[in-house]
Amino acid sequence: MAEFTFHHGGVSVPDLDAAIDWYDRVLGFALERRFYIEAARSHTAMVRKGPLRFEIFEVEGAAPLPDDRRHPPCDVKTHGNKHVAFRVADLDEFLAEMEQKGADIAFVVREAFGKGCFIRDCAGNLIEFVEETDDEA
Template structure:
């Protein structure tokens, strides 16, 4: 059986690449690695400072299907970012509060603790302890 050794990236369809790009940089501290347009798509490739997490923001232009993100629709339910421990989770909670990003309280998940929050397109995101 061939081996998969991790995720290369996750792509998120967004309504406004520029607005989402600014939010992911400001809130999560992601860096822009590239910005490309092709075949009617507008793509921004971002990563964390260590380049261990890559997120691609994709604008579909006139081909976009209107409507808000809904985790109950077939497709992605949410995106969980791993954090090392409770102290990191508390630091992220403080950062989200400082930036006025609505979030859940720290709560127990299936395999750790988490904070749930949403991006500008209402995409469900989490910080989750390993």
């Protein structure tokens, strides 16, 4: 089987500059580069934090994110890509930091199978953060 590694996740937003600022201020992603994708009519940015990247699209004439895509239990009821997830060492510490930064915390899970949370970026896109137990790593 061909080998591959993760490269980036992508989100569409109504305001590229606001999203670049949000991903930097809240999650520590720095602007790597900006470019325009003619075929999509998209002002685009790649932001990076270590090996992790997000591609952010501001597409001319794009529709806003539907309300049911903003809440994890509703979002999974529609086929398609859902979110990206990142590992955190301590969920409670992460949540405290996100609250301090004014992040929109959408959903918190603390179950026998694991714990994590979803936050919404400045456009309402869901991002998951998971605290793994020792037997998951």
